[in-house]
Amino acid sequence: MTDLPALTRRRFIKIFSVGSVASTFGGRLWAAGVVGEVQPAAAGHPGMLTLRVSDYPALAEEGGSVRLSVNPININDNMPAGFFYPILINRGEGGEFFVLDAECTHARCVVEAYDRDFGVMACPCHQSLYYIDGTLAAPAENGSPDQPPLRRLDFTYDGADRLVIRVPGLGYTVQGSALETAAGPRLRLRFDTFPNARYQVHFRPTAAVPWQQVPFALTETGPVDQLELVGNGRPRSVQVPRTLTKGFYAVAIRLLDLT
Numbered sequence: 001m002t003d004l005p006a007l008t009r010r011r012f013i014k015i016f017s018v019g020s021v022a023s024t025f026g027g028r029l030w031a032a033g034v035v036g037e038v039q040p041a042a043a044g045h046p047g048m049l050t051l052r053v054s055d056y057p058a059l060a061e062e063g064g065s066v067r068l069s070v071n072p073i074n075i076n077d078n079m080p081a082g083f084f085y086p087i088l089i090n091r092g093e094g095g096e097f098f099v100l101d102a103e104c105t106h107a108r109c110v111v112e113a114y115d116r117d118f119g120v121m122a123c124p125c126h127q128s129l130y131y132i133d134g135t136l137a138a139p140a141e142n143g144s145p146d147q148p149p150l151r152r153l154d155f156t157y158d159g160a161d162r163l164v165i166r167v168p169g170l171g172y173t174v175q176g177s178a179l180e181t182a183a184g185p186r187l188r189l190r191f192d193t194f195p196n197a198r199y200q201v202h203f204r205p206t207a208a209v210p211w212q213q214v215p216f217a218l219t220e221t222g223p224v225d226q227l228e229l230v231g232n233g234r235p236r237s238v239q240v241p242r243t244l245t246k247g248f249y250a251v252a253i254r255l256l257d258l259t
Contacts, residue, residue: 047170063116082196101151106140185242193231
């Protein structure tokens with residue numbers, strides 16, 4: 001059995017929507033976000049994760065670093081408990097950002113966040129060290145001096161507060177279909193899931209209203225009392241009441257803050 005870390009409240013402070021949105025009108029797909037957003041994409045395609053730098057106090061200063069993840073990390077081997085490695089976001093001099101994949105290039109363990117006191121990011125498995133931009137500072141113990149740097153992720157920064165990160169393989173679509181059930185009219189939301197990723201459903205009646213988390217049912221006539229669904233790597237579906245004539249539903253992944 002895989003040992004997973006305790007998921008503390010601190011790790012769940014930040015919530016990002018990285019799925020598409022299904023409207024109650026014909027299941028049309030929309031781009032939307034809670035704190036972040038993603039462009040609609042087919043499963044397996046990149047997801048465009050958008051975040052506000054101001055949501056992370058550490059990124060307000062040079063040398064600040066955060067480590068965000070779609071799935072937890074196994075505590076027994078320091079490897080991802082799912083498809084995705086954490087994303088490292090480091091702030092350098094002059095407001096420059098570095099966005100990196102946290103997969104160590106020696107033995108694939110998860111690299112820690114940047115430590116401004118020591119000036120490096122360390123891999124706890126075999127002590128590989130990386131500079132703030134992901135370049136190699138010191139290879140793993142008994143490793144090759146030709147060890148590659150951390151992989152950089154494509155991103156754009158608007159110079160103010162908006163950071164858009166291209167995350168390979170994170171894109172997925174949501175299909176919406178209207179149902180008439182014994183429990184009343186419902187909307188089925190069907191989507192691909194990633195192992196150990198945690199999904200929520202959000203709703204807003206118009207584009208001008210903030211998103212709000214809403215409960216859902218796991219079956220067509222089941223109780224509407226679920227707030228999260230844990231992905232298993234296969235398509236899943238949830239049902240929500242269809243009580244309004246219009247509105248938008250978002251299937252969101254809960255992004256863990258592992259800093």
